[in-house]
Structure formats: C-alpha cells, structure tokens
Amino acid sequence: MKLKTAAGIALSALVLTGCATNKTYYVDQATGQTTSQETVAGLNYRDFANAANEMVQTMLTNPRLQHPNADKGAVYIVAVSDIINDTTQRIDTDQLAKKIRIDLLNSGRFMTTTAVGLHGAEDQLTEKVRQLKNSSLINQKTVKGNNKVIAPDFSLSGKIIQRNFQISGSKQEINYYLQLTMTNLENGLAYWEGEVPIVKKGDGRSVSW
Amino acid sequence: MFNTKQAVSRLLPVCVAVSFMTGCTTVMQNQTYGDYEQKITSGELDAAVEMAINEAEVDAKTGEAEDLLWSLEAGALLRMKSSYKQSTAFFDDAEFLMKAEDTEDVAGKAVDGIGSMLLNDTAADYEQAHYDGIMANSYKALNFMFEGDVANARVEWNRVDDRQRRAANDFADKIAKQKEELQKEAEDKNKAEQTQKSVSEAEKIMASQGVDFSEWKAYEDYVNPFSTYMHGLFFMLNAQGRSDFGKAYESFQRAAAMTGNKIAKADLALADSLRKGRKSIKKVKPTVWVVFENGLGPKREEFRIDLPVFLLSNNVKYTGIALPKLVERDQAYPALNVAGTSTEVLSEMDRVVKAEFKAEFPYILSREVARAVVKTIAQKQLNDQSQVAGILGAVAQMATTGADLRMWNSLPKDFQLARISKPKDGKLTITAEGMVAPLTVELDPKAQFSVVYVRAVSPQAAPAVDVLDI
Known part of the structure; x- marks a missing residue:
C-alpha cells in the first residue's frame, strides 16, 4: 500500500484529475438542480439542526399543540419515544431528538420528561432517589415524595428513511426523509406530523456510507 | 567468440533466482491459500483466525486492517467463534477499503494498471466482487442481530439492500458495454485482430479443460x-x-x-x-428457523496455457497465459435433520460466485492476452539484441505469468433452511449424515421466536452453533 501511495502521489503530479466532481452537494428540492453548497453523503450536524429548527417552527404554529392554560404558564409534557434510523448510516437518533427537545424547551411551551420512556426512564434517578426513604444518612425532609412525577401528555416518535438513486455510473442522488410525529397520549391521535426531506447528490462510484 | 551454452549455464541460476524474486506468483498463492484452507477444513479455527489476522495487516497505530481480502476472511472466521465485535470491526475495515478501491483516483488506477500489465493481476490491489460487499454487510447484520443490537442490524440490512441494487445496476451496465464493444469490433475487422485470435484460441482450450460458462447462470439481477x-x-x-x-x-x-x-x-x-x-x-405460534451455512464455496485455481501461439517464432523462447478457473469444493453435510425435518437449499453461493466470475472473465482474459502480447514482443526485442537477453526475458515472462487466485475463501457452498414449531422444553437435537456427534441446542423457552445458525465448514471441523431468541 505504501509503495502504491507514493507512486500514486508521483503520478498525481502528472495527471490532472477532476477531483471536484466527486464531491457531494445539496440539491434544491424546488428545482431539482444541484446547488453549490457542499455537504457529506451522510447526515451531519447541519442537517439535524436545520431539520429540527424547521420542525419545531411548524409545531409552535400548530394550535393543537398549545396548552389551553398557556397564558398562565402551563406547558405540555413530552416523552421521547423511538426515532427509528432506517438508513444505511450509523446515526445516533438521540442527536436529532435532543436538538428538538432543546428547541421545544426554549419555546416555553413544552417540557420533556426523562422519567418516562419507551424502554424505561432516560434518567433512572427520579425513581432511585425515592429509595432513600429509609436511609439514615439522608435528611428525610429532603427526600422526594411519591405522587409528584408528572406523566407525559405527548409522545414524540419518528423515523429517518433513506432512498438512493443511481443517476449515472458516477453520480447518485441520496434522499433522506426525517419524519416526526407528536401523539396525544390521551387519545392516541397524531396532533402534529412533520417531514423534512434532505436531498444530496454525490459520488456514485461507491456506496453512500 | 560468444558461447551461448556457457552463457546459459552461467546465467541459469540467475534466471531461476529472478523467477523466484519476481514472485512465482502461483506457487506463493497456492501455498498461502492451501495452508489456510487446510486449517479451516481440519478444524484448526484458532490457527486459521491467527493467520487471517496476520495477513490482514492491522496497523499498530490505528488498529485498522489494511488488507481488504484478509479482513473479510478474519471477519468471517471470527463469527464462527462468536467474536462478533471483533468480526464486525474487520468487516468495517473491509468496507472502508472497498470504498477506497471504488473511489481510487486516476493515478492510483494507473499504478495498478501499469503494475499488472508488467507482471500480472496480482500486482494490483484486490478489487472486491459485488458479493464480497453484500456478504460483508450480511455478516455484520447477523453479528448485530446475535448481539441483540437491532438498530445497527437494521442499518446493515439496509446496506445489503443498497449493495444488491448497485450490483444489479452495475451488471446491467457491464453487459450493455460488452455488447457495444463486440459490435464495435465487428465493424472494424482489422482492429485488435491478433488479440481476438488469441482470445478465441484460449476459449477453445478452456472448453477442453471442462470450463463451460453456458451452464453458469446468475440468480435474477445477480442477487x-x-x-x-x-x-x-x-x-x-x-x-x-x-x-x-x-x-x-x-x-x-x-x-x-x-x-x-x-x-x-x-x-x-x-x-x-x-x-x-x-x-x-x-x-x-412459537417458531424456530434453522439456518445452515454449509461447506466451502468455489476456490480459484490456475489454468495455464503455454501458448502455441500467434506470435511464436524462433526468436521467442516462451510465451503463455495463465488464467483463473473456479473449482468447486464440498458441502460439509448434505443437509441437517432437526425435529423430523431436513434443511433445504435456499441459496447456492457457488452460483452467485460463478455468475460474477463469468461476467468478469472477458476482462480477465483480455487483460491477460494483452499482457502476453506485450511481454512476448519485449522478449523478442531482447532476443534480437542477444540470445542471452532473450533467455532472460523468457524466464522473467514465465515467472511473472500467473493467474490471480485471490478471492474470499471461507464463504460457504450453500445456505440451507428449515422452519419448525418451537419445542416446549426449548431443546433441539440436530443430526446430519456423516456428523460425528449430534448437536444439542437449548433455546429460551420463553422466547416466541428463535433462529439457530449453524456453520459447518467440513465434516472434520466441529460446527459453530449460535442461537438468537427473540
């Protein structure tokens, strides 16, 4: 490999390669044209940040997601359910969920519970600290009591889907769909659903991961 | 006065040394792969794993393997030891190297091209087959499944799907391109006449060797x-x-x-x-799937044609071509018997490998013939200068003529399948014709579904059995 690398570098000096054409760019979804904005084939921080921002904006304009007593400071409680990564990339879906949680919290209209989750509590201390009741070490007046933890009103679930299309031998279009749903846990109805497509075009000579 | 006989006797040891130094491609490959196969089939799994890991050239600083083919071997063998994390790491490295190979720039390809034109195909980096990528991702997906990591298993199965799609596209392009090239050549009869003549000559000799491509049929879309x-x-x-x-x-x-x-x-x-x-x-109702990965898939052997040839004249001492051919290996057992039923063939890896080899063969053949032409012309020119130089050229040509025998050697011959109702006590006994002792498997009686995965390489090697309870 090393010899080959050295020889390759030497030859590179002689051969002008069109490397620029192998980069990945966003595709303008309105026109279908490749933009000049460079990106990566996978999903990066900017993709998550933009998608989260776009989704939270539409959540905040949705009247069904406004607590009836919002003017008195009441907020809805959201539990984060599964966000399924159905792509070819190893993605930490918590990253997307976290961005959305921060934006929702900052909006002043939602709070997230870490005491209730699909696969158990995200933070198990809420339950564990109540086991301090019998500890002689702990000031019992400070031990958190039962019947205090707030149950969630909404569940946030979602899926990230990927579709690849070969455009020519050397180019491929990679479509991602970030889909989220806010389900009202009272009645099981989806009060809000959002989808953000992200389209990229890049090197088709190899796989996109 | 120049004495040819004396010169030859003096130079002969040098020539022999040269032939060894230049690789003796085939001897070395046969020794390595023969040794490896022997270890696997005789049940020396630990020794085979050690060999594969050594050959995979793991960089001490980065911890990443640098040899694609041996990373695949290491990944496959480590699965048999249920070392899933380590297996996945080798497959990850293999995927990284596959991507590098796919996206190699013009300069890198030129180096491969020049190297292989002067010597043989083994001078170039190993270029993966489509089935290599598909199996690497399939094995990784299985690793994650058996570790209970459903999220990562999903990603790997999605990758398998994408690789199968890419393979279908690629083969369709390849077939269209071959048709186009044939048409072009038919239009220009003078073009590459010498090469064409040699290709048809070689095909005839191959047919006499029992290699008949017409019986090799791909599964739909090379899937x-x-x-x-x-x-x-x-x-x-x-x-x-x-x-x-x-x-x-x-x-x-x-x-x-x-x-x-x-x-x-x-x-x-x-x-x-x-x-x-x-x-x-x-x-x-509670169900058990028994997946049986059976025997070893085809291996490559050299098939040498010491040419007669088109170019043969008194000024040429040796010319020839060496090509790979696929040789089938055996099943470990005809089938597994479990709870009154037998596993049945789901997919023949032999067929998958052969189909891809068949599609690739015209390129291997034309490269080899073109190489023989270049080397033979060079040899003739050397001989025109002096007979000794000609002899040296002939020895070098003989030594460097060798087929590329590299391929993923630990893949199975076929995959078989059975599905049975889950026994209430969760106990299964698996037998097979020729199996020394029955395999007893314990399933979680509380699980609704179980997948029992059996990998048997040969009757001499103890089968690896893994259970996934869902």
Missing part, C-alpha cells in the same frame, strides 16, 4: 437470495411498524421467486398476512 431472505426475516421478526412487514414481504417474495424454497414461500404468506393486518405478530 444473492440468502441475503435477500435474511433481510426479510430480520424485518419480519423485528418489525417496528407495518412498513417493516412490507419490507419483509418484498424480500421473501423475491427470494421465493428466485429459489422456490418452500420455507421462503411459507414466510412470504406469513409476512403478507402481517402487512395486511390480518394477523398480529403476537399471535404467530
């Missing part, structure tokens, strides 16, 4: 039905929503159509009921 089926099984057993049952249905439909396997057909019917909501997965 590997094993991977397609297992993709379906994963999405059915780990469905997170109805669309996953739809995915399972599509994969089973494809696998059943390609193979006619009755379990695939039964699973297709089940996935259909599930996707339509006619049946709930919770109501499906």
